[in-house]
Amino acid sequence: MSQTAPRSAHPGFGPDATSNEVAVLDSTIHWVEQGEGDPFVFLHGNPTSSFLWRKVFANLNGEGRLLAVDLIGFGDSGKPAIDYDLADHERYLDAWFDALDLRDVTLVLQDYGAAFGVSWARRNPDRVKAVALLEPVLWPIDSADLPEAFVQTRALVKRPGEGEEFVLEQNAFLTQLFPNVFLQPLPDDVLAEYLRPFPTPESRKPVIVFPRRLPVDNEPADTIALLEANAEWLASSEVPKLLLTFEPGFLLTPPILAWARETIKNLTVQEGGAGVHFVQEEEPEKVADAVKGWLPR
Template identity: 65%
Template sequence: MSLPSSLPSSRNTIPTGAFGPDARSVDVPVLDSHIHHVESGSGSPIVFLHGSPTSSFLYRHVFRLLENRGRLLAPDLIGFGDSGRPDIAYELADHERYLDAWFDALDLRDVTLVLQDYGAAFGVSWAARHPERVRAVLLAEPVIRDIESSALPEAFVGAQQLIRTPGDGEKFVVDDNGFMEQVFPGAFLQPLAPEDLAVYQAPFPTPESRAHLIRFPRNLPIDGVPASSVAFLARNEEWLRTSAGVPKTLLTYEPGFLLTPTIEAWIRENVASIEVFAGGAGVHFVQEEQPQGLADAVVALLERAGSVG
């Protein structure tokens, strides 16, 4: 299948050169819009999926550390980074639909998935529905199960309650840019460099451009709410339990964030062919804090899967 022709990027916020000298920026037509990704290398594909509220930029350090290890692809979820902004609701099923179209447009097979945050929700869902196209899976700080609020930082639970309150949530996330300027920058052991924070914030300069940002935090499954998100994740459990032929890695971090002790225990007990390794010090956006460890874990997983790169 030939590669779809490229479209001009609508914003060009992602500095492709940060991913390495051979990295290139590609816009792939999907449905009524386009998904942007950064790509380098050749061979079996390794797909890196981000979550809320980041972009492919999250994986730039990891790309540099995995040079010559395969065809590296980091897409921006629809509505994020340099991907398109179609007029959709930006619910989980919408993200899944556009990401499915991207996988199909590129005809990706023999895929190793490197998944974080909502990237895990969508990546595992894709794997469960396309098991013949999956080689291996790595999970780091995944959205994969319902999260108990008692294990989350009190300040985050308070922010979530604010965001989920009609009217107040829109003012905080959309009008005042509180999610990008307060919640996101606070989720690191050490502050991001100002120039890196600016890249993450660049796609959302106006209230109009931020309107959909509220969907991901409102859809985060906490204490069983919303039920639709719990159900979205639960439908993948059978594949996770039965896919013994697909090697999987879970990385844990200290202090970590969304990978609560309860969820880690569930993964250890229920996910087939899982190996768990300590990833070091990190909160949630661990690609920024522990890129070498993450890259090393990808290499080890490829070796388990019998990849020759």
């Protein structure tokens, strides 16, 4: 395992957190780490990075070995010449878990990080201890349950040529759409950190894939197949699971929340406070407190 020497992480994670990098497959994966004991792995989605977890991370200091990872192509992880489809993300994430030989893992998951984290748990059931979910890509969504403005923007992103112009060339997904998915505007320095990993059209290639693969109205087929396989594990596994709800929320629509209550085994549902989608920015203390209060002891 080729791993670089740890260096100081962004101060928002806490004074003792370190920034780390390990070679996996043909690239590198970056993560922030702090503490000792059983591992907690924090997985983000689009278009963010481990940085999204910094306040939750700091509030969970002392609970174990905390690891907030950047998906391949995001944050400070490498940007290899791949398609960045769902299977690519699983391959690189699997390689990272194996490089660090992580076991007895509590997964704390949001957005596509939930789809990938549950998939990893499903395929490595002897290595997972518990799963916490917030604003997850969990089950197919009906477009009627999503804001009309988002449905229209996603349709634009899906159109060949127009999507590339909007996301890659204009950088509009990051500079127009993303900053508006918060109850309060992000400070300029925080927004700048989210924009930093994507300075060029080529660097933004990973960002366009996820909205195109979002499971809406029972397509695309590969995302639906992944979520259906995940659902079988969620319905049968005894692993403790926590699902946090937020108001108004975004991905966790009322029908999906009802499906989760009916389907997921050994599930605790708890209110997480006020937030849209990137709830780690809006309710970090409540997220951390909910995880600490629920943790299997």
